[in-house]
Amino acid sequence: MYDIKQISRKLDALLKEKGAAVYEHCVSESEKQELNTEKADFNLFRTIFDNGVSVTVIQDGKKGSASGNDLSDEGLEKVVSDALLGAASSVEDEANAIAERQEPEVFQSGCWDADMPRFYDGLKAMMDTMARDYPKVNPMMLIGDHTRYHVYYVNSNGTCFENRNGLYHVGIEMSGSDGEKNTGLDYTGFCTTDLDTPLISQGSMKQHMEATEASLNSVPLPGKFEGTVIFTPDCLGEFMYMLAGNYIMGGVIMNGTSQWLDKVGQQVASEKITVSLKAEDSRIADLQPFTGDGYKAENVTVIDKGVLNCFLLNLYAARKTGRPVTKNTSFAMVIENGDTPLQDMIASVDKGLIVGGFSGGEPGANGEFSGVAKNSFYVENGKIVGAVTETMINGNLEQVFKNVIAVSKEQVCNGGSVLPWMACSGIVISGK
Amino acid sequence: MIADIITPQAKHFAEGVQSVLRGHENRSRRVVLLKGNLVQNARSESRGISARVTKNGRYGFSSVASYTEKDEETVLKAATENALFLDQRGASPRRTYPALSGGTAPAPRAITDTEQKRLIDVCQEIDNYVNTKYPDLLSRTVVYTEDSQDKIILASDAAGGHVTYPRCYIYVMMSAESKSGAPVELFKAFGGAGGFDDHFTDLSAIWPGIDELHSRLMDKKEGVYAEAGNKTVILGGMMGGMLAHEAVGHTVEADLVLGGSVAGPNLHKPVASEMVTLVDFAGEAFGRPTPLPVYLDDEGTLAKDAVLIQDGILTGYMNNRETAAHFGTEPCGNARAWDFNDEPLIRMRNTCILPGKNTLDEMIASIDDGYYLIDSSNGQADLTGEFMFGVSLGYEIKHGKLGKALLDTTVSGIAFDMLKTVDMLSDKVVWSSSGFCGKKQPMPVGMGGPDMRCRITIGGR
Secondary structure, three states: OOOHHHHHHHHHHHHHHOOOOEEEEEEEEEEEEEEEEEOOEEEEEEEEEEEEEEEEEEEOOEEEEEEEOOOOHHHHHHHHHHHHHHHHHOOOOOOOOOOOOOOOEEEEEEOOOOOHHHHHHHHHHHHHHHHHHOOOEEEEEEEEEEEEEEEEEEEOOOOEEEEEEEEEEEEEEEEEEEOOEEOOOEEEEEEEOOOOOOHHHOOOHHHHHHHHHHOOOEOOOOOEEEEEEEEOHHHHHHHHHHHHHHHHEHHHHHOOOOOOOOOOOOEOOOOOOOEEEOOOOOOOOOOOOEOOOOOEOOOEEEEEOOEEOOOEOOHHHHHHHOOOOOOOOOOOEEEOOOOEOHHHHHHOOOEEEEEOEEEEOOOOOOOEEEEEEEOEEEEEOOEEEEEEOOOEEEEEHHHHHHOEEEEEEEEEEOOOOEEEEEEEEEEEEEOO | OOOOOOHHHHHHOOOOOEEEEEEEEEEEEEEEEEOOEEEEEEEEEEEEEEEEEEEOOEEEEEEEOOOOHHHHHHHHHHHHHHHHHHHHHOOOOOOOOOOOOOOEOOOOOOOOOOOHHHHHHHHHHHHHHHHHHOOOOOEEEEEEEEEEEEEEEEEOOOOEEEEEEEEEEEEEEEEEEOOOOOEEEEEEEEEEEOOHHHHOOOHHHOHHHHHHHHHHHHHHHOOEOOOOEEEEEEEOHHHHHHHHHHHHHHHHEHHHHHOOOOOHHHOOOEOOOOOOOEEEEOOEEOOEEOOOOOOEOOOOOEOOOEEEEEOOEEOOOEOOHHHHHHHOOOOOOOEEOOOOOOOOEEOOOEEEEOOOOEOHHHHHHOOOEEEEEEEEEEEEEOOOOEEEEEEEEEEEEEOOEEEEEEOOEEEEEEHHHHHHHOOEEEOOOEEEOOOEEEEOEEEEOEEEEOOEEEEEEEEOO
């Protein structure tokens, strides 16, 4: 293991020695222990030690960045030289800057030390429970890891942040099979510090296993109609990510293709929708204490009862567009729950789908999307009729979040986000 | 390029296990100009050593982010301990695999470095060209991206060698305002395997491609929504390559076959029209180097082509050493790892549907009401062969002639059903190689195909 504070001090000295006045750098080390299974049998155990060093230099308004994983003196020398050369080759831009000084702070979260024998037993128990309770679900690949990392960030304005974090992650790819009937692939995962609660009871593991088994009973969905779609929490996360990419994030604000450029302070979604990025939330294990720009992270409400509060802009994008910087660049997202129990939400659907996954083309800048509804179920007269295959959904991202009928009372926390089910109208559903 | 400190380490291989040691460096260079603003200007290098040790069919793997003789002993020891950890706890025996004949891969291609200033200069020159010639655009982005892998592989019971995989591309993206006021976008990638000087010393070859991109964007600006339904279409070569990769290729990766993919029960059965032959090429195809040539994989298997579909019959899978033993066949070199700390997985290399005899003009003339789908934004497929591709560029075909451009849409289907509807193939293959395939790790892959007439489900509005 390295003394990354010592390496950080070396970097500082090197940068000053070479005449850099405005800079930021980050040194990290990590250790991952990862157990892999294939068809419920452990077949691979990996132990990975990694390091990271990144340097950004701004000289006369010109910015250069370099990174690597060699923490030797030669490695540090090279990354500093590359960053300086990059800056010298660069273009002057007054938007290039580093964060202003903030008080030094040390953060620590999660579980630093891995208990791999116990984690192994927990994963094995999960597979045993699956085999007993969900015999038609095939756990094609289960990966569990404990990853810990130690990061040290410094900038030339005197900001200095240190963070140590350790977490267990579990991810599973599964499919259903029953004689000659097979389902498609489903995936889910979560991160946690909790090895006391059975792993199968965490995140949305059980919902996915139930859905995979139920997917073995598919029904034809002929024709095309406009109906109600209930997005599961995992799928809602996918759609929220697409929404952010199309309307809220720095790239589309800088290039001017966002359709919400002049919508801050205005209603852009249903008043049932409140979306926040969290820096502190006891439900979320994977929190980012500071941003890549060197800002201490804050809780940021992006959409409040349907009103757009802000865009997601790093320091460069903020200065470039004359807007405030967003002091949270994580996706530790919470969508506030509503007051409709999930069962009532399903019961209220005349004709529609519960959509568990979306396999679609990236939406165009106009927000139009179309793709295959995966792990999805047809609902008619308030009842789940059966799973669907070869079914497409088409719509417009902005309209999806405007046409919200209900948000569920229940939420799912996967360690990285807390999300409800969401029902919306006006989506075109096409069967084969 | 990395020095060979790996080969002398054979003495550290333990008895009674199968070991592979890999020295590995990845490099990347990236420059992004967004509307003329330099928003990214970065260089990165990561280097390390990994060991994979197999004991009774269970794998131990370890890696460190440094590159010395001492590190080799460290990773071999840790990987051995990990394999023993699993072996001691494993309830039932696992598949084992035999030794392969030795040998050495061909000498590596050079990985050359280019000053960052040249990368920025060329991006600025392209940006200036676009901005000056096409000032009506809503937005423009020019991206230079380069990645390379440099590996030295030493196996206790297979081949070895020093191999490199350099590639670089310039992406040009444009967006314009459509008649409805909403933006439409298109992009094009230039470049391929090799370094900066192999592709970008003379930009005169790029200007026609940029002009064509703008012309198509102007068509798309006036574009219409496709009519939803099952239609006769011509999938362009880029789309055919995507189909070969996503919809068929993944289902015939042996690890996914064992996981229950649709290819399992279909081996040696018809899965496509007799016109369709699909090959995962290694180093050469059609008498030329493949877009991303592979000569040796990360388990020490010397690479050769894998024929997957021959005249419409599913003939084989892509394997690693373990699955090849399971299926009673020989591995073809498909076990590949992206970074120094990644274990080898079964991956495609250059997957391509072989060309036919028709011309594109004949194919267009043969369709009364359909679509010509040229380029794809992304694609995904499932174990069942159900696939989805985003279509970023396409045209209507009306009465044997190209009509209006299409706005973004999606096509979907079941691969083995859709391939049975193929009834015309053009005589030219189009390759693409700029993207990454994602399967736990990213991996550069080539994919290609001819224009292909078939029936497919297209999503409208």
